[in-house]
Amino acid sequence: MSKITFRDVTSIAKAFDAGLMPDEIKALLKRHKITDDEYQKLESSIGRKPTMAELGVFSAMWSEHCSYKSSRVHLRRFPTTGKHVVVGPGENAGVVRLEGDVCLAFKMESHNHPSFIEPYQGAATGVGGILRDVFCMGARPIANLNCLRFGKRTADRMRFLFENVVKGIGDYGNCIGVPTVGGNVSFDDRYNGNILVNAMTVGMIRENEIFKGFASGVGNYLVYAGSATGRDGVHGATMASDSFSSSSAGSKTTIQVGDPFAEKLLLEATLELLRKNLVVGLQDMGAAGLTSSSFEMAARAESGLYVELDRIPVRAKGLNAYEMLLSESQERMLLVVTPEKWPAAQAVLSHWEIDFAVIGEVTNGNRVKIAHKGVLEVDLPVAPVVDSAPKYERPMSSARKVPALKPDLPKSESVEKTLFTLLADNGSMKWITDQFDQDIGIRTVLSSRQGGAAVLKADGEWLGNSKIGVVISTACDELKCDIDPFKGSEHSVLKCARMISAAGGEPLGVTDCLNFGNPMNPEVMREISDSIDGIAQACRKLEVPVVSGNVSLYNETDGISIRPTPMIGMVGKIGDISQRKPATISASNGSVYILTPSTPSAKLNTAAYGKFFATTQSPKINDVDYAQELEAMDFVRSLSKESSVLGVRDVGRGGPLATLAKMLVSTEAGVEISGLSGDEGLFGENQGTYVIICSGDISKEYQAKLKHSKLQHVGRINESKTWRVGNEEFPSSSIYRAFNTSLDFT
Amino acid sequence: MQKITSIGRTRVGLIQFPGSNCDEDCVVALNRHFGLEVTKIWHRQTKLPAVDAIVIPGGFSFGDYLRCGGLAALSPIMDEIRAVAQKGMPIIGICNGFQILVETHLLEGALLPNAHGRFVCQRQGLVWSMKSMNSGANTKATISLPIAHGEGRFHADPHTVEKLKEEDRVLFTYAPNPNGSVGDIAGICDKSGRIWGMMPHPERAMEEITSGNEDGQLVWKAFFEHAMGGDANK
Numbered sequence: 019m020s021k022i023t024f025r026d027v028t029s030i031a032k033a034f035d036a037g038l039m040p041d042e043i044k045a046l047l048k049r050h051k052i053t054d055d056e057y058q059k060l061e062s063s064i065g066r067k068p069t070m071a072e073l074g075v076f077s078a079m080w081s082e083h084c085s086y087k088s089s090r091v092h093l094r095r096f097p098t099t100g101k102h103v104v105v106g107p108g109e110n111a112g113v114v115r116l117e118g119d120v121c122l123a124f125k126m127e128s129h130n131h132p133s134f135i136e137p138y139q140g141a142a143t144g145v146g147g148i149l150r151d152v153f154c155m156g157a158r159p160i161a162n163l164n165c166l167r168f169g170k171r172t173a174d175r176m177r178f179l180f181e182n183v184v185k186g187i188g189d190y191g192n193c194i195g196v197p198t199v200g201g202n203v204s205f206d207d208r209y210n211g212n213i214l215v216n217a218m219t220v221g222m223i224r225e226n227e228i229f230k231g232f233a234s235g236v237g238n239y240l241v242y243a244g245s246a247t248g249r250d251g252v253h254g255a256t257m258a259s260d261s262f263s264s265s266s267a268g269s270k271t272t273i274q275v276g277d278p279f280a281e282k283l284l285l286e287a288t289l290e291l292l293r294k295n296l297v298v299g300l301q302d303m304g305a306a307g308l309t310s311s312s313f314e315m316a317a318r319a320e321s322g323l324y325v326e327l328d329r330i331p332v333r334a335k336g337l338n339a340y341e342m343l344l345s346e347s348q349e350r351m352l353l354v355v356t357p358e359k360w361p362a363a364q365a366v367l368s369h370w371e372i373d374f375a376v377i378g379e380v381t382n383g384n385r386v387k388i389a390h391k392g393v394l395e396v397d398l399p400v401a402p403v404v405d406s407a408p409k410y411e412r413p414m415s416s417a418r419k420v421p422a423l424k425p426d427l428p429k430s431e432s433v434e435k436t437l438f439t440l441l442a443d444n445g446s447m448k449w450i451t452d453q454f455d456q457d458i459g460i461r462t463v464l465s466s467r468q469g470g471a472a473v474l475k476a477d478g479e480w481l482g483n484s485k486i487g488v489v490i491s492t493a494c495d496e497l498k499c500d501i502d503p504f505k506g507s508e509h510s511v512l513k514c515a516r517m518i519s520a521a522g523g524e525p526l527g528v529t530d531c532l533n534f535g536n537p538m539n540p541e542v543m544r545e546i547s548d549s550i551d552g553i554a555q556a557c558r559k560l561e562v563p564v565v566s567g568n569v570s571l572y573n574e575t576d577g578i579s580i581r582p583t584p585m586i587g588m589v590g591k592i593g594d595i596s597q598r599k600p601a602t603i604s605a606s607n608g609s610v611y612i613l614t615p616s617t618p619s620a621k622l623n624t625a626a627y628g629k630f631f632a633t634t635q636s637p638k639i640n641d642v643d644y645a646q647e648l649e650a651m652d653f654v655r656s657l658s659k660e661s662s663v664l665g666v667r668d669v670g671r672g673g674p675l676a677t678l679a680k681m682l683v684s685t686e687a688g689v690e691i692s693g694l695s696g697d698e699g700l701f702g703e704n705q706g707t708y709v710i711i712c713s714g715d716i717s718k719e720y721q722a723k724l725k726h727s728k729l730q731h732v733g734r735i736n737e738s739k740t741w742r743v744g745n746e747e748f749p750s751s752s753i754y755r756a757f758n759t760s761l762d763f764t
Numbered sequence: 765m766q767k768i769t770s771i772g773r774t775r776v777g778l779i780q781f782p783g784s785n786c787d788e789d790c791v792v793a794l795n796r797h798f799g800l801e802v803t804k805i806w807h808r809q810t811k812l813p814a815v816d817a818i819v820i821p822g823g824f825s826f827g828d829y830l831r832c833g834g835l836a837a838l839s840p841i842m843d844e845i846r847a848v849a850q851k852g853m854p855i856i857g858i859c860n861g862f863q864i865l866v867e868t869h870l871l872e873g874a875l876l877p878n879a880h881g882r883f884v885c886q887r888q889g890l891v892w893s894m895k896s897m898n899s900g901a902n903t904k905a906t907i908s909l910p911i912a913h914g915e916g917r918f919h920a921d922p923h924t925v926e927k928l929k930e931e932d933r934v935l936f937t938y939a940p941n942p943n944g945s946v947g948d949i950a951g952i953c954d955k956s957g958r959i960w961g962m963m964p965h966p967e968r969a970m971e972e973i974t975s976g977n978e979d980g981q982l983v984w985k986a987f988f989e990h991a992m993g994g995d996a997n998k
Contacts, residue, residue: 188883192912193824195785279783279827369806371782453883455912457968457975460789475974478792595973 050077056408063402071339071388071395075403078306078344079313082571085407088537089569092550096564097557102526103565104225110151110302111221112565114527116591119225120480122488123157126165126218126531126587128570132273133186133215137179141186141215142276143348148219149194150302153285154351156229156292157221160459161474162191164201164217165492165531165585169210176205177763179213186276187217188453193278194285198454199465199472201492203447204671206629208500211575216531218587220490222480229292232299232354234319239360240312240378243287243367244303244350245280246333251307251346280349280372287370288351296363299354309343311352316386317404319354325378327390339388339395354380414547415540420636421501430631430697433675434741434748438756439630440672440701441679445760463487463595464521469680470601470667471517473592487595489523491515492587495671498639499582501624503545505639507552507584512647512705514588515560516668519651520708522598522658523590528557530567530586535579537571545582546571553584559644562588597658602680603665603711606687606737611710612674612694613653615646616728620702626671627701642705646726650706653724662714669709673701674732675743677709679753682735686754689741693732700743711735774988776800777815779845779861781807781836786822786858786967793967794819797981807839812848817992822859822912822965832875832915833863842868854958854991859913862951862961871954871961872928873920879944883914887976888942888964890950893934896957897986907979909964911942916963918945918952928952935962958991 047057050073060076061067068076082088098106104121105113111125129144145162152159164187169176191198196219251274291297299319301311308330316323327342337345355363360376367374381387386403388396430436451466464473471491477484493513499506515525530553535542557564573580592598614620619640623633657663669677674694682689694700706727710716721729741750776794780787787804794800803813807825812818826835836842842864849855849870857865865871878884888911892904920928925947928934935951943963951962962983969980 185882189914192883192885192914193783193785193827195823277827279824279829282783282785282824282827452885455883455885457885457910457912457965458785458789460792460968460970460974463973478796 100563124220125566127568137182138186141183142190145190152221157223166203167214170207173210212573241353243374246331248334303350322381322383339390414544427632441756445757449761468602471521489590491517496581503548504552507549508556511556518590520666523592525562533583535574601667606685620704625703669707687735688738691733781825784823817854820857820861833867837867876917885912890936910968917943
């Protein structure tokens, strides 16, 4: 193919003829969420007034969603380096080493705002977006996870939102053929006006095949590949940087529409292009679409770009430059290809039946120029757009009020009723996870079916006959974060590490998705800052760095913010998958042990219990004893070698008794517990606590190693249909029914 | 047609459509566990390479647009598939592959959306139904295989269902029924016994560690034994 010749473009003056007058600017700026100060900065950095299209570019690139302007100064406090880190934050996804040259690329991202407006497409495109982030690094996605927060089950639209979010996630992941192996869900009235849909993807890649998008080389072709551009998602990034109010719960035109079939083809084509070394640059068109992908690519390559929008495949009539630049139509990629390799690259795209078009070229200098219908619509220096986004140290309240005790909560009456309430609130995810293909890829060893960390094989094309496996967990303890964002965030990280350890694995790296309310509110800003410090603290102590992540702010409706919800995703490694321990067991006989700190201080008021039942003291979370946490993690990991250990589960929401019930749901075993008593012992949530079920006894040798923790034999499970806890006795059927019907909306 | 005497020598052709996604899993299953050579065949090809059996894997060919399997049935390679089917080439279609064989009219019936309207992924109990399946690899009367489909409800008119049963062409039935399929039917074969279609995924049940059993191996062996006249035990 011969060199492309571009038509002459008319002078930018023509764009200015249709340009903006000062009084119009005010209204426009407001719509674009650009402050007066930001506009001054914008105008001085380009030395003139922007065109309409340029204003759109700045609005998107300087949005909270793309620029992290409220959180960036705080995110610097994360530990991001360590012996396992191969690629830290700043790329499309973070990468850690699993074994040898085999690495894991992973990231979590939010799609909260669109999912509240249009749950099916919002959730589906959330999955699509995070998958592209991972595969445009060159990694083959092997697992999807999702972390969901919904409002009260009886709240307006909530059943509709719940069912369609689940269907959207399932349909997208099932179709593209990546197993959905884990995640978590909970319901709380603080999410009535802002549901949370966070999606995580983990991919596998060899270290020398990790791809970073550089558009270097003047004269290289800029290639558009994938679905045609429509009006969907115009201003998605700006919308995701705004609060809702009950009178205007967002606009449907800002919602992207997903096509997992197109994405499957794009996935295979992208991996083939990268494997065959046919592209020099590659960037997903995600938030802010063509705008962010082209400017970011130019920034990385320290070169300019020239783009002609007339060449872009479109699926809507009469799109103007502004709309084409800001469309968030899904399943699109921007490639940079050398003229020599273009025929081979074209053959790959054609094989996978992907639409493509050469839309421009890499140029000298440092400006991105975008023309449409013979008019230069955008002529901007790269650096101000990409690097000069404002960064704010927004005001924070000095200290956060400790939430008062909730009045009017009933007293807990009986073990049976309390356990029933806690399991009904946080029970089986089966209704959700049965709609997700968990087995495709034939690597899934443990998944949401068992309820603990997911475990996947890494053999075959990656590690040959090795028994090494990938372990993945997600968690956020938003109840504790609401009481104390710092300590709640520590516990969210620790929870992920406990899950990985209970399965028999060791943590390697962290991704996060920080969901908070309005950053203009100093209390929310305090929550964000404290939460980041809590995550940083826990990651440092565990030596598990943060390698990727995402921030979602403005989760606020009518002035009510969500609970601080720093969602954590963690990946780890298990040396021998045949030694993994499930969190749900398939036996109905055995001994029950509980591993706790040696001076237990289980609390009810900071636990799920405190959400439903009266407690006496104001909630306060203890300082984390890291020596105990690390010792307990080592201990449960070492148990994985013991074949008599049937299952291990960290004690989470609902305390030890609810955790035990969750371990027994597949056999619906009877229980006899004598070693735990009182509501604190049965339902309190402590740090570093695990329930262990054994067919025999755990040897004294093991127990002698413990310095900060203690292991207690607290009872047995049996084949009866009865639960006996202390003096109380009740039929096991009601307990398991509470768990199994947890997601029934009746 | 040449009689295959050992599955180890069988050359398998695997048809890939845009949107196929169980293709790699089938390759791994057949290659790792049976040592079979598997050749991928893109749907635009019009000639089959030299193969002894055809696998049509699961997935979402053409995104399930129009109808599951509907567009795949019109792909260029399907003319060739119809031709070799006539000559007795063994063919197995799994999940979307079953849907494609039905849309191609190589098998009867239709696959409708699940009765409860939701996608279902679970371990599924199955009862071997074919009476002729009474020797060799088929050592278990009931097996458990993973299923994962949104449109797996087999449907046919009462006459056809009766005929399938009479002619001993129901491979296995669900126990219990996860999708509302007529007669609990989970898989069928054609009159010759050489063309098999099923919703469950035998390629996902090759190893205890992932699927809790190795029942998938039994299904593959039964297919090679019965459809190909080979002997899986040699």
